[in-house]
Ligand code: FES
């Protein structure tokens with residue numbers, strides 16, 4: 024039996040220990056905010072925070088996070104008012120929105136690590152997250168805004 | 174748009190959106206409404222619009238009925254139906270916002286609900302062709318105005334005063350003479366009993382009183398849900414007892430399953446069943462390819478199970494498709510005459526007599542859509558009833574196709590439209606929903622079919638592959654006197670009918686026969702090309718290769734004559750006039766040419782505007798270059814300037830992009846800017862990396878590692894958008910697609926300015942490194 028804390032709640036799994044965390048979250052735990060975009064750590068749509076680090080849930084097995092703390096978009100802030108989420112809304116970042124949970128989690132992790140990133144550092148840190156709709160300019164601006172106070 | 178307190182903090186933001194300040198006059202001035210709307214026949218006649226659009230000619234036309242689209246609850250909550258699909262354009266906000274504007278509803282008390290697929294009830298729902306605002310601005314205004322009139326009439330009756338004395342203002346109806354007020358909620362029950370007013374009698378708001386339209390201050394309705402993970406896409410639908418499926422499909426289009434061995438797959442924990450899925454021969458529109466489905470308790474198990482399948486396929490006739498050989502065939506065809514689709518003067522003779530002939534052969538490979546959300550659908554089929562939840566651009570078409578595929582009446586099919594995680598034309602084809610329906614029918618439980626990214630890349634309805642060959646004949650003065658453009662590309666029609674080899678009118682009309690230059694001798698030709706895979710619509714469709722070719726050729730002519738790119742472009746566009754190409758039944762994006770002519774004054778205007786705002790001709794550092802391009806598509810006019818920097822190793826960066834768009838009367842400038850910003854990213858993506866190739870009939874790419882799309886670290890540093898203010902009575906035109914076509918040629922013209930290298934073959938790849 025694998026035990027893992029997700030958004031502060033203890034969850035357990037006694038199926039395939041190799042099951043990617045992404046599918047555990049989405050299909051077994053019903054946390055569909057974390058998205059599937061590539062399955063190969065190429066797009067960042069599935070980004071969650073494990074302890075304090077941004078992780079691609081599609082290539083992380085449920086076993087890899089046993090005993091650790093996973094935060095998904097649903098658990099980032101109780102009212103959805105994390106500075107990154109607020110900045111996202113102020114800048115009207117999303118188009119289709121499908122990549123945005125991953126982008127927001129990546130940005131939140133970036134700001135934990137580097138609270139005042141430069142524009143180039145933002146571009147660098149966010150470049151693992153694809154936005155096919157092309158919201159990059161606004162994502163960059165929103166991360167910057169979140170880092171300077173919303 | 175929620176403007177940020179200190180926009181200076183944000184790079185590029187201060188220039189992000191600029192709406193030219195010109196007083197916006199009534200778009201309805203001189204509104205000459207003729208014809209009418211009869212309640213018994215909810216499909217509206219075309220004549221009822223202030224300007225004529227092609228909306229009435231779409232399947233099932235337009236429905237203008239407030240009782241279908243608007244509900245007012247006793248607590249005052251106004252619910253407005255969004256009947257078009259939301260894939261990132263903002264339409265789920267914009268169309269209901271138009272209704273709210275006209276009915277004087279307070280947007281903070283409006284709830285938007287998504288309509289299911291029912292075109293008889295809602296009118297056409299095909300969310301494609303950059304048509305939603307174009308076709309629905311006026312009908313949505315009429316719906317809002319009808320609802321407002323009904324509320325006003327109810328209040329007037331309650332007070333016993335003439336209806337002309339009352340007025341709806343911000344969610345209440347007011348009788349100012351007696352200072353009486355009634356909220357929309359208090360009037361809801363009575364208003365529902367009022368008869369729906371006739372369209373001729375409706376009084377539409379004076380645009381100077383607009384609170385929302387044209388302002389761009391309203392965020393999209395899903396903004397909060399998207400940023401908190403609550404927004405529901407196709408993949409997020411979960412039903413009790415639902416099974417998860419992935420499908421192994423024939424690797425070659427038209428291929429067939431010979432045999433399969435399910436044993437290893439069945440041993441994967443979580444896998445419950447392995448079964449064959451019915452496939453249709455190629456081509457058969459959007460019908461599934463068939464294959465073998467792995468059914469499991471979660472998607473991860475299904476994918477692992479599929480990896481363990483042993484499969485033998487018969488590749489069939491398309492097993493020979495090879496992109497290298499095919500390109501040669503297209504090139505050869507482009508060098509020989511083909512079906513003449515536009516002829517003015519004598520291009521052949523003029524080319525022979527020309528002082529100089531500039532020739533360009535431009536290649537654009539197949540492109541995959543790779544919307545961020547791969548295709549996915551949930552179906553629950555019980556007996557002769559089916560319910561679908563899916564991210565589809567065409568819910569009405571999906572309903573029809575599900576009914577046909579299952580052999581049940583259309584009335585027994587419900588199609589629930591979720592949010593689309595991107596569409597770009599891919600989700601106009603409902604094959605994935607049909608797969609889910611077939612599996613659910615057999616299993617008797619709800620089934621979700623999830624496409625992996627590999628499935629998406631390998632089994633897309635691809636953008637066509639094309640060679641565009643242009644010969645421009647110049648006289649001694651450098652004036653272009655002859656223009657021959659041969660376009661060779663497999664047609665989308667080949668997905669519907671076997672053996673289609675010439676492009677359809679709607680493809681020819683996308684930048685080939687509607688070419689707007691003022692040239693005496695013009696020949697546009699379409700040599701034949703056979704298809705060997707599924708070809709489909711991709712955001713802006715044939716306009717991509719056409720604009721790439723035509724606007725690159727403008728740069729080549731500028732170079733050949735030693736003139737400035739922009740001046741060359743304006744000289745080619747010529748005098749301000751309405752272009753009437755000598756083409757029988759020219760396709761004009763489905764719109765009448767009277768309301769949507771090819772207007773070179775507007776084309777010139779966007780070139781001049783972008784040149785002014787984008788500081789055309791500015792000094793740029795060494796290794797930098799500026800390029801410009803303009804293109805009319807989806808009846809909008811767009812010009813783009815790209816600045817590139819190429820270092821000594823051939824590494825490309827894009828410091829700045831400026832785009833001007835004239836899309837007529839518009840609803841939400843903030844979403845227009847976001848569409849154009851996104852179009853620059855998609856344009857740069859396809860120009861730099863976009864290429865799907867075939868070998869032995871199989872797609873050689875699989876995921877974002879070998880079919881790359883642009884990432885943030887290489888995206889333009891700043892993209893500025895300028896929106897041309899609409900003239901009076903200007904009908905609305907497209908926004909979702911037209912931003913893409915001018916990008917690649919502007920980029921290539923800029924690369925030429927920076928390096929002297931002319932790129933005629935996309936994608937750019939490593940060509941600058943050579
Ligand atoms: S789905 Fe995990 S990185 Fe793309």
Ligand code: FES
Nearest residue numbers: 120122154155156
């Ligand atoms: S908003 Fe659509 S993929 Fe990013």
